[in-house]
Amino acid sequence: MAYNTSRARLSPPARPAAPRPRKRGRSPSAAVWCASSDYVAPFEPRGRWQNPAWHGRAPQARVPSRQWIVADEASTSGGDACTIMSYNILADTHAGNHPELYLHVPWDAMRWDSRRRLILREIRQWDSDLVCLQEVDKLRGIAEDMQKRGYKCSFKRRTWDAEDGCATFWKSGRLRLLEEDCIEFSEFNLWNNVAQILVFELSGSQKFVLGNIHVLFSPKRGDIKLGQIRMLLEKANALAEKWDGIPIVLAGDFNCTPDSALYKFLSTMKLDISLHDRRQLSGGLDNSEFGLYELSRWSAAEVRNATGYSNVMVARHPLKLSSSYAILKGNSSNRGDHGEPLATSFHKKFLGTVDYLWYTRGLECSRVLDTLPLGALRRTRGLPTREMGSDHLPIVAEFVFAERTQDDSQQEDESEEEDESDEEDESEQDYDSAQKATTSKHIYFSDSDD
Known part of the structure; x- marks a missing residue:
């Protein structure tokens, strides 16, 4: 059939349909929408995950740089x-299983590829000879x-x-692994946690247990x-x-506060x-007010877990330990009464200290990397951030x-004699510690409860 071009040119163009009058009021499509825990955020072309619950809020505050605290030369x-x-x-699995702890964290800051980059940057920045990691589930x-940076690994x-565990990295150019052991606490009915115990030789001369x-x-x-x-200390001492x-x-991560x-x-x-409630040994890691009640009775099984014997109420260990951060006093804005940092961990339901580096005689702590002031941490409204x-x-x-030296040996002998003569004083101090635990202000909710 032939097409009539002249007729096509003379035909008037079709008019668009008149728009319907818009009703005043709120459209159902404009309703405020809140993110749920099952929501998977869309991926933008720019490569960022968007959390609708975060949209429109102020960004997390930047944190100040951390400083070294150096010991006196004489020490x-x-x-x-x-x-x-x-x-x-x-661990990425823990973060995904407990989103309620990270409500103030942008979703792009919670993505593992972003966090891994920041974690590795942090490790590279401080260039430690040994790196002890916990909650490693993507090794x-x-x-x-x-490995590219000269580290060897034990996991x-x-x-x-469980999907996560502990990993220890060491610079193979400086340290040589002499012996390796581990503790699977499930073998002793002490839950499914683990510990690593390793013997290293530094620069071909000095040896130590980690x-x-x-x-x-x-x-x-x-x-x-x-x-x-207790078992970690006993095994480390034996090695x-x-x-x-x-x-x-x-x-x-010892999961206990300095007041505990x-x-x-x-x-x-x-x-x-016997002077403590077993629910308060951690020192404020729970928001329950156990102090309002009488001390709970210890069953024979619980006593055996704690002390190693079902009929012994005093737990002991053989190591004279010092805490590296408590030895080197930092700024009052980020140190507590015990000299420990005020906070090494922060999320929606906890702000406090649970991480430590303990050491025995034969070593001296020459410097520590100080933590951050509480004010700087609070301004982030919770970790992780786009920087940490x-x-x-x-x-x-x-x-x-x-x-x-010989003087050191004499001091050790004198110290042991003093410890034996202070048994009664120690009981009184234990009672004071129990009282402090009931008034701890820390609040914690974690991913590892039973």
Whole structure:
């Protein structure tokens, strides 16, 4: 059929349909929408995940740089130095299972590829000889990067169906691994946590034991938490004695605050558990007001978990430990009464200190990387951020090997005699510690409860 071009040109163009009059009021499509925990945020072409619950809010505040706190020259020797980092990097599985802890964190800051980049940048920045990581569930990406930078790795996964574990990295050019051991606490009915214990030789001369642990969180199971710590100290001491009494460094997330009975156990070598409620040994990691009630009775099984014996109420360990951060006093804006940082971890339901670097005689702490003031942390409204890849801050200390003298041996003997003569005073101090635990102001909710 032929097309009539003249007729087509003379035909008037079709008029568009008149728009319908818009009703005043609120359209259903304009309703305020709130994100749910099942929501998967869309991916923008620019490559950022958008959290509708975050849209329109002020961005997280930037944090100040961290400073080194250096010991007086008189308190350190000129021996070989070794820097050690402890860092809970927040397992990706834990972050995904507990979004309620990170409501104020932008979704792009919670993505693992972004957090991994920041975690590795943090590790590279401080260039530690040893790096002890906790909550490692995506080891390959971290291990590949660390290997390129001259580190070797040892990894121990938690037992049962857990996906994360502890990983220790060391510079192969400076350190040589002499012996490696680990503790699977499930073998002793102490939950599914693990600990690494390794013997290193530094620069072909100095030897030391390194422990890396992530203690169970659950505040209600203070018996298990105490048992895990006690067993780590006993195993580390046995390995040190095997290598002729070499010094020890213990790193990790101990899941207890400086006001806790567990901290007192670490620093004083013993704890009378009959003076404490097992739900309060962590020192304020729970928001329950257990102090309003009488002390709970310890069952025989709980006593055995805590002390190693079902009929012994005093837990003991053989190590004289010092805390690296408590030894080197920092700024009052970020240190507490015990000299420890006011905070090494921050999310929606906790702001406080649970990470430590402990050490024994034979070592001196020459410097520590100070933490951040509480005000700076609070302004972020919660970790991680676009600058920090975890809800924990890495802590770093440098240790110097001290020459052992005859005077040191005499001081140790005198100290042991003093410890034996202070049994009664220790019981009174334990009672005071129990009272402080009931008034702790820390609040915590974590991903590892039972």
